[in-house]
Amino acid sequence: MIITISREFGSGGRELGKRLSDALHLPCYDNEIIEMISKEHGLDAGYVARVSENSLRAAYPLTIGRRFSIPYKVMEQSIMVAVTQQKIVQKLAQQGDCVIIGCCADTVLAHLHPLRIFVYADRPSKLKRCQERAAEQEKFTVAEMERRMRQIDKNRAKKHELTASIPWGAKEGYDLCINTSGREIKALVPALAEYIKSWFSSEYNAME
Amino acid sequence: MIITISREFGSGGRELGKRLSDALHLPCYDNEIIEMISKEHGLDAGYVARVSENSLRAAYPLTIGRRFSIPYKVMEQSIMVAVTQQKIVQKLAQQGDCVIIGCCADTVLAHLHPLRIFVYADRPSKLKRCQERAAEQEKFTVAEMERRMRQIDKNRAKKHELTASIPWGAKEGYDLCINTSGREIKALVPALAEYIKSWFSSEYNAME
Numbered sequence: 554m555i556i557t558i559s560r561e562f563g564s565g566g567r568e569l570g571k572r573l574s575d576a577l578h579l580p581c582y583d584n585e586i587i588e589m590i591s592k593e594h595g596l597d598a599g600y601v602a603r604v605s606e607n608s609l610r611a612a613y614p615l616t617i618g619r620r621f622s623i624p625y626k627v628m629e630q631s632i633m634v635a636v637t638q639q640k641i642v643q644k645l646a647q648q649g650d651c652v653i654i655g656c657c658a659d660t661v662l663a664h665l666h667p668l669r670i671f672v673y674a675d676r677p678s679k680l681k682r683c684q685e686r687a688a689e690q691e692k693f694t695v696a697e698m699e700r701r702m703r704q705i706d707k708n709r710a711k712k713h714e715l716t717a718s719i720p721w722g723a724k725e726g727y728d729l730c731i732n733t734s735g736r737e738i739k740a741l742v743p744a745l746a747e748y749i750k751s752w753f754s755s756e757y758n759a760m761e
Numbered sequence: 762m763i764i765t766i767s768r769e770f771g772s773g774g775r776e777l778g779k780r781l782s783d784a785l786h787l788p789c790y791d792n793e794i795i796e797m798i799s800k801e802h803g804l805d806a807g808y809v810a811r812v813s814e815n816s817l818r819a820a821y822p823l824t825i826g827r828r829f830s831i832p833y834k835v836m837e838q839s840i841m842v843a844v845t846q847q848k849i850v851q852k853l854a855q856q857g858d859c860v861i862i863g864c865c866a867d868t869v870l871a872h873l874h875p876l877r878i879f880v881y882a883d884r885p886s887k888l889k890r891c892q893e894r895a896a897e898q899e900k901f902t903v904a905e906m907e908r909r910m911r912q913i914d915k916n917r918a919k920k921h922e923l924t925a926s927i928p929w930g931a932k933e934g935y936d937l938c939i940n941t942s943g944r945e946i947k948a949l950v951p952a953l954a955e956y957i958k959s960w961f962s963s964e965y966n967a968m969e
Contacts, residue, residue, distance in 0.1 A: 673932060678965070724881060724930075730938035740963030747952035755948030757886070 554579065554650040554753050555667035557658040559713075559727065562705040563679030565738045566672035567654055569731070572739060574652040576746035582645050583654040590637045596630070604634045605656075635715070655709075659726065660716040668752055671727040678734040728752065762787070762858040762961050763875035765866040767921075767935065770913040771887030773946045774880035775862055777939070780947060782860040784954035790853050791862040798845045804838070812842045813864075843923070863917070867934065868924040876960055879935040886942040936960065 556573065560566020567583060574581030587605060591598040642661050645651060653662075659669040674682070676699070683698050693701065710721035719726035729748070731741070764781065768774020775791060782789030795813060799806040850869050853859060861870070867877040882890070884907070891906050901909065918929035927934035937956070939949070 671932075675933070722932075724879075724932045724938045724940070725883070727938075728940045728942075730932045730935075732932070732936045734936075735965050736960065737963045737965045740959050741956065744952060744955035744959045748949065748956055751948050751952045752944065755945045757943050757945045 554749070555646050555658075555662060555665055556652045556749060557662065557667045557669050558652065558654045558672060559659055559670070559709075559721070560655070560672035561674065561679065561722070562702045562709075563683040564672045564674040565682055565733045566670075569670075569672055569733070569738050569742065569745075570652050570654040572742040573746055573749070576742050577650075577652070577749065579650050579652050580645075581652040581654065582642075582656075586638060586641050586645070586653075586656055589641050590634055593637055593641075594630075594633065596634075601634055604631050605638060635712075639716075657713055657716045660713070668729070668749055669727045671722060671724070671730045673722070673730065673732055675732075675734040762957070763854050763866075763870060763873055764860045764957060765870065765875045765877050766860065766862045766880060767867055767878070767917075767929070768863070768880035769882065769887065769930070770910045770917075771891040772880045772882040773890055773941045774878075777878075777880055777941070777946050777950065777953075778860050778862040780950040781954055781957070784950050785858075785860070785957065787858050787860050788853075789860040789862065790850075790864075794846060794849050794853070794861075794864055797849050798842055801845055801849075802838075802841065804842075809842055812839050813846060843920075847924075865921055865924045868921070876937070876957055877935045879930060879932070879938045881930070881938065881940055883940075883942040 554577070556570075556577075556579070558566050558570035558573075560569075570583065571581050573579075584602075587602045588598055590596070590605070591601045594601075638656055639661050642653060642656050642658050645653065646658070646662050646665055646667075653667075659667065679702060680695060680698055683702065684692075687693065687698075706722075713721035717726065724730050729752075731745075733741075762785070764778075764785075764787070766774050766778035766781075768777075778791065779789050781787075792810075795810045796806055798804070798813070799809040802809075846864055847869050850861060850864050850866050853861065854866070854870050854873055854875075861875075867875065887910060888903060888906055891910065892900075895901065895906075914930075921929035925934065932938050937960075939953075941949075
């Protein structure tokens with residue numbers, strides 16, 4: 554029972570994944586993966602998170618400016634982080650049933666036939682969620698927040714492209730797509746956990 | 762509690778809708794709508810079904826040939842059927858909670874904020890389902906069946922375009938997209954019915 558959660562930024566996908574793992578009594582891997590990578594390579598966890606979540610350019614310190622090409626070392630580290638991430642995802646999945654958030658786990662673990670969930674929402678709902686979630690000191694304007702949302706999703710789509718033939722977010726690549734617009738995620742989780750259980754025991758061919 | 766089911770041909774969407782309506786003890790409208798239209802206009806139910814489900818061209822008898830333009834009368838009837846269908850869908854929804862399959866109910870009833878479900882599946886699963894469902898006398902070859910599947914979905918998408926700004930099948934236009942590939946629908950329904958109940962009682966704004 555391996556469940557992968559892909560999600561639009563601000564859709565509440567992480568919350569949904571965490572709550573699902575609680576309801577199903579399964580381990581949930583998210584930031585844990587970042588920490589494992591940073592330990593393995595002796596890199597700062599914040600740096601690994603940026604490399605992992607963002608594009609190469611975003612990971613590269615702004616202060617140095619973007620007139621220069623990305624140095625070989627940064628490029629190398631970015632690839633290294635991606636490869637290590639895949640290895641860790643594989644290892645975690647082999648340890649047993651779990652919920653994995655992000656990390657292209659839907660495609661990296663395709664051979665294990667996970668239940669692939671995609672969580673999305675409309676713009677107003679995502680904005681609202683982001684603004685509620687943001688710490689006081691990092692309040693963004695609506696325009697800044699929207700730019701950030703777009704950029705992060707664009708990066709996720711790009712990263713996904715490296716491991717998949719179906720585009721990121723196209724429903725054909727997932728088993729269940731959940732629109733969280735205007736909904737309280739907590740309230741949806743118990744029934745969703747039941748759906749997941751029945752999904753894993755409802756293989757059609759097994760019925761013949 | 763109005764639930765609309767949109768679906769790819771062969772995905773089992775109709776079965777899912779019927780079973781959901783049973784589980785939720787709600788009326789389910791599908792062919793009933795066709796019968797109501799045919800009664801209202803004194804037209805043959807089979808003819809109405811073709812006009813309703815297929816494109817204008819498909820509704821127009823093949824035997825007359827396609828070299829001629831579609832006569833005014835056929836065009837008129839097709840529009841009349843579409844308009845009557847919308848009116849009936851509105852009327853049924855006003856009567857109370859229900860499940861409506863097809864008929865662009867997701868967009869026609871948008872003002873009532875229905876739970877909009879889209880049911881889809883991969884090609885092999887849809888083919889398998891179609892072939893199992895087909896009566897002995899109407900066995901198609903795989904190529905014929907695939908052509909038919911594509912044509913019906915194309916017609917559904919086209920008809921949907923008339924009432925919607927979001928394309929047919931794009932996840933943004935639905936609240937839940939369910940991939941039935943390789944799954945037994947019957948087994949998914951009880952948990953899905955619970956999900957629907959919690960969806961209707963999980964409005965986010967109500968929590969504040």
